[in-house]
Amino acid sequence: MKVLVSDNISSKGIEILKKAGLDVDVKTGLKPEELKSIIGEYHALVIRSATKVTADIIDAAKNLKVIGRAGSGLDNVDKAAASKKGIVVMNTPGGNTITTAEHTIAMMFAIARKIPQANASMAKGEWEKKKFMGVELFNKTLGIIGLGNIGGEVAKRAQGLGMNVIAYDPFLSEEKAKKMGIKKMEIAELISQADFITIHTPLTAETRNLINAKTIKTMKDSAYIINCARGGIVNEKDIYDALESGKLAGAALDVFEKEPPENNPLVGHEKVVCTPHLGASTQEAQENVAIAIAEQIADYLIYGTIRNAVNFPSIPADQVAVLQPYITLSEKIGSFSSQIFEGGITEVTLEYRGDASLLNISPLTIAAIKGLLTPILEETVNFVNAPFIAKERGIEVKETKSTDAGDYQGAITMKITSPQKILSVTGTLFSKRDPRIVKINDFTVEIVPEGNMLFMYNNDKPGVIGNIGTLLGKNNINIARMHFGREKAGGKAISVVNIDAPVTHKILQEIKNLPNILDVKVINL
Ligand SMILES: NC(=O)C1=CN([C@@H]2O[C@H](COP(=O)(O)OP(=O)(O)OC[C@H]3O[C@@H](n4cnc5c(N)ncnc54)[C@H](O)[C@@H]3O)[C@@H](O)[C@H]2O)C=CC1
Numbered sequence: 001m002k003v004l005v006s007d008n009i010s011s012k013g014i015e016i017l018k019k020a021g022l023d024v025d026v027k028t029g030l031k032p033e034e035l036k037s038i039i040g041e042y043h044a045l046v047i048r049s050a051t052k053v054t055a056d057i058i059d060a061a062k063n064l065k066v067i068g069r070a071g072s073g074l075d076n077v078d079k080a081a082a083s084k085k086g087i088v089v090m091n092t093p094g095g096n097t098i099t100t101a102e103h104t105i106a107m108m109f110a111i112a113r114k115i116p117q118a119n120a121s122m123a124k125g126e127w128e129k130k131k132f133m134g135v136e137l138f139n140k141t142l143g144i145i146g147l148g149n150i151g152g153e154v155a156k157r158a159q160g161l162g163m164n165v166i167a168y169d170p171f172l173s174e175e176k177a178k179k180m181g182i183k184k185m186e187i188a189e190l191i192s193q194a195d196f197i198t199i200h201t202p203l204t205a206e207t208r209n210l211i212n213a214k215t216i217k218t219m220k221d222s223a224y225i226i227n228c229a230r231g232g233i234v235n236e237k238d239i240y241d242a243l244e245s246g247k248l249a250g251a252a253l254d255v256f257e258k259e260p261p262e263n264n265p266l267v268g269h270e271k272v273v274c275t276p277h278l279g280a281s282t283q284e285a286q287e288n289v290a291i292a293i294a295e296q297i298a299d300y301l302i303y304g305t306i307r308n309a310v311n312f313p314s315i316p317a318d319q320v321a322v323l324q325p326y327i328t329l330s331e332k333i334g335s336f337s338s339q340i341f342e343g344g345i346t347e348v349t350l351e352y353r354g355d356a357s358l359l360n361i362s363p364l365t366i367a368a369i370k371g372l373l374t375p376i377l378e379e380t381v382n383f384v385n386a387p388f389i390a391k392e393r394g395i396e397v398k399e400t401k402s403t404d405a406g407d408y409q410g411a412i413t414m415k416i417t418s419p420q421k422i423l424s425v426t427g428t429l430f431s432k433r434d435p436r437i438v439k440i441n442d443f444t445v446e447i448v449p450e451g452n453m454l455f456m457y458n459n460d461k462p463g464v465i466g467n468i469g470t471l472l473g474k475n476n477i478n479i480a481r482m483h484f485g486r487e488k489a490g491g492k493a494i495s496v497v498n499i500d501a502p503v504t505h506k507i508l509q510e511i512k513n514l515p516n517i518l519d520v521k522v523i524n525l
Pocket residue numbers: 072073094096097100145146147148149150151168169170171172200201202203204206207228229230254255277278279280281375376377378379380
C-alpha cells in the first residue's frame with residue numbers, strides 16, 4: 001500500500017508508516033495539477049493545511065482509501081466528495097491544543113508589551129524606550145469567545161497570570177463554566193467588558209465576521225484583539241479601521257482571511273503582531289499529530305480499524321445496509337436541530353419509534369449527537385468521541401423506544417433541552433432511504449434536509465414568501481424547495497427554503513429586516 005505525505009510532518013510519523021510496512025513518498029509543495037496527476041497511485045494521503053484536497057483531486061484518486069490530517073482543521077478537504085467515494089477522512093483533535101493555547105498567550109504578551117516592534121526597532125540600531133510603553137495583563141479582563149479545548153487551556157493560563165477571565169460560548173453549560181472559575185455571559189456583555197478579546201471558535205456561518213465594525217464600536221477604548229482560530233472570524237478591514245482610529249490598541253493575528261495574505265495592510269502595521277499560522281507549530285505538537293495520524297492510517301490500511309474519522313461510523317458489516325439510512329437521518333436531525341437552536345444544552349433525548357425502535361440504536365444516537373455537535377465544534381467531533389464530548393460538556397443523553405410510530409413506519413425525534421427552552425425535531429425515511437424532517441415542535445412540515453437552507457420563524461401574513469423570493473432572486477440565488485408550517489391561520493409560522501447557493505451576511509441581514517420575519521437561521525447540511 002502506498003502513502004503520499006504532501007505537507008511537512010514530523011519524521012516520527014513517517015517512521016511509523018514505514019515500520020508498518022507501507023510504501024511512503026514525501027512530496028511537499030505539489031501544485032494542484034501535479035497532485036492530481038499522481039494521486040491515483042496512492043492508498044492514503046497525509047496532509048496538514050497546505051494541500052487542498054478538492055473534489056477534482058478526489059475524483060482522480062482511484063485507489064485512495066483514507067485522507068489523514070495531522071492536526072484538526074479540515075477546511076482544506078472536500079469531505080462531501082470524499083464521503084461519496086467512500087474515502088475515510090480522519091484528523092487528530094487535541095494533539096495541538098496546548099501548543100495553540102501557548103501561542104495565544106505569547107501573542108497576548110507580544111501586543112501588550114510590543115515585543116516584536118521593539119525587537120525590530122533595536123535591530124535597526126534604535127533604543128526607543130518611550131515608544132514601547134506597554135500594559136500589564138495582571139488584573140485585566142480577558143474575554144474568551146469559544147471555550148472549547150484551546151479556549152479552556154487559554155483560560156487556565158490567563159487565570160494563572162491573575163487575569164479576570166470571562167467567556168462567551170452559547171454551547172457551554174453554566175455549570176461547566178462555574179467549575180472552571182469563569183463567568184459565562186452573552187457576547188455583547190463580554191465585548192463591552194473585556195480589555196483583551198481572544199477567539200477560539202471554528203469558522204462557521206455564525207462566527208464568520210463575528211468581530212466587525214458594529215461590535216468593535218461597543219468594545220472598550222484601547223481594547224486588544226487576538227485571533228489564533230481561523231481567518232474570517234474577525235473582519236480584517238474593520239480591525240484595520242479601528243486600529244487607525246485609535247479605538248483598538250492592538251491586534252495579534254495568527255490566521256487570515258487569505259493565507260498567505262496578499263497586500264494586507266494589517267501585516268507590518270505598527271499596532272499589529274502577525275504570525276504565519278504558527279499556532280500549532282511546535283516540535284511537541286507536530287510530533288503528537290504526526291504520530292497520531294501515522295498510527296491511525298496504518299491501523300486503517302492494515303487492520304481496517306477506523307479512529308477519529310469525521311465521516312464514517314464504526315458499525316458491524318452485516319448491519320451497514322439497514323442502519324446506514326437511519327444513521328444519515330439521525331446525523332441530519334442532529335445537525336439541523338443544532339443549527340436552529342440557541343442556548344446552553346443540558347439534555348438531549350432521542351426517541352426511536354416504529355421500525356427505528358427495532359434497530360441497534362446506539363450508532364444512531366452517536367450519529368445524532370455527532371450531528372448536533374459538529375456545527376458547533378466542527379473538526380473536533382467524530383463518530384467515536386461524540387458521546388464523550390457531550391458528557392464533558394454537561395449534556396445528558398437519553399434514549400427511549402416505542403413500537404408505535406404514529407403516521408410513519410419509523411421515526412426518530414431529538415428533543416434538546418436548555419434551561420430556557422426545549423426544541424423537538426422529528427425525522428423519518430421516505431421510501432426507506434430518503435431523510436425528511438416531518439415535525440419541528442408543534443409545526444408539521446416536510447423538509448428535505450440537504451445543502452444550503454434558510455430557516456425562518458415568521459408571522460403567517462400575505463407577502464412574506466413573495467418578499468423572500470424577490471430578495472433571493474435579486475441576489476441571483478435560486479430556490480430549490482420551500483416548505484411551510486403554521487400553528488393556525490394568521491398565527492406564528494415557520495418557513496424553510498432550500499437554496500442553490502449560500503447567502504452572504506448582508507443578504508441574511510436584509511432577510512431579517514423584511515416585514516413579518518421574526519428570526520432567520522442559515523443551515524448547511
Ligand atoms: N492557529 C492554529 O494553528 C490552530 C487553530 N485552531 C483553530 O482553533 C479553533 C478552536 O479549536 P479547538 O479549541 O480545538 O475547538 P473546539 O471544538 O474544542 O472548541 C470550539 C469552541 O467554540 C465554541 N463555539 C462554536 N460556535 C460558537 C459561537 N458561534 N460563538 C461562541 N463559541 C462558539 C464551541 O462551543 C466550542 O466550545 C478552531 O477554529 C481551530 O481550527 C486549532 C489548532 C491550531
